[in-house]
Amino acid sequence: EVQLVESGGGLVQPGGSLRVSCAASGFIVSSDYMYWVRQAPGKGLEWVSAIFTGGNTYYADSVRGRFTISRDNSRNTLFLQMNSLRPDDTAVYYCARGKVNWYFDLWGRGTLVTVSS
Amino acid sequence: SYVLTQPPSVSVAPGQTARITCGGNNIGSKDVHWYQQKPGQAPVLVVYDDSDRPSGIPERFSGSNSGKTATLTISRVEAGDEADYYCQVWDSHSDNYVFGTGTRVTVL
Numbered sequence: 001e002v003q004l005v006e007s008g009g010g011l012v013q014p015g016g017s018l019r020v021s022c023a024a025s026g027f028i029v030s031s032d033y034m035y036w037v038r039q040a041p042g043k044g045l046e047w048v049s050a051i052f053t054g055g056n057t058y059y060a061d062s063v064r065g066r067f068t069i070s071r072d073n074s075r076n077t078l079f080l081q082m083n084s085l086r087p088d089d090t091a092v093y094y095c096a097r098g099k100v101n102w103y104f105d106l107w108g109r110g111t112l113v114t115v116s117s
Numbered sequence: 118s119y120v121l122t123q124p125p126s127v128s129v130a131p132g133q134t135a136r137i138t139c140g141g142n143n144i145g146s147k148d149v150h151w152y153q154q155k156p157g158q159a160p161v162l163v164v165y166d167d168s169d170r171p172s173g174i175p176e177r178f179s180g181s182n183s184g185k186t187a188t189l190t191i192s193r194v195e196a197g198d199e200a201d202y203y204c205q206v207w208d209s210h211s212d213n214y215v216f217g218t219g220t221r222v223t224v225l
Contacts, residue, residue, distance in 0.1 A: 044219040045203055045216040047214035101207070102214075103148075104152075105165070110159055
């Protein structure tokens with residue numbers, strides 16, 4: 001079955017770090033475009049980061065310099081390392097896939113990250 | 118940065134047609150994609166490249182894009198169509214993926 005399963009969310013203090021993961025099955029992560037999209041409580045969708053098939057990475061202005069996207073081909077898993085977290089980073093973080101680099105055709109169920117003291 | 122504007126809400130009776138608009142500067146020159154998100158669930162792609170449907174999406178969902186507005190049309194609306202809908206484009210000038218503000222569809 002083709003699916004994405006996120007994990008690693010939780011409660012973290014402001015200024016802290018957290019790494020969330022996304023395990024893929026049914027397809028090869030390195031052969032497709034992979035993304036992180038987040039949704040703050042009661043708010044809309046916000047694109048966070050992308051990693052293209054060739055390895056190029058892209059970030060939203062709101063997270064550039066603090067977040068790092070990566071993938072482990074041997075584990076077929078996508079990661080998002082989040083540093084210097086702020087309360088406004090609180091959101092459900094979704095992993096998504098694109099067969100092309102302009103829309104998202106498969107989504108995971110998300111993992112909740114809460115930044116609070 | 119590029120902005121996509123949607124109406125906050127649309128209400129429609131069962132069996133009628135719902136139209137959700139998405140406005141942006143010169144949006145007709147971009148490929149627009151639409152997602153459905155039901156409460157507590159992940160988004161689902163319902164229309165891509167303005168008017169194409171992924172496999173498994175009913176023909177009742179259709180899209181169009183011209184001029185300053187893209188539109189998602191849901192024909193013969195059912196109770197199960199009640200959800201939030203988001204439009205999305207890729208802004209090649211900034212390498213940013215932009216989502217619309219979202220529209221809540223309520224089935225009366």
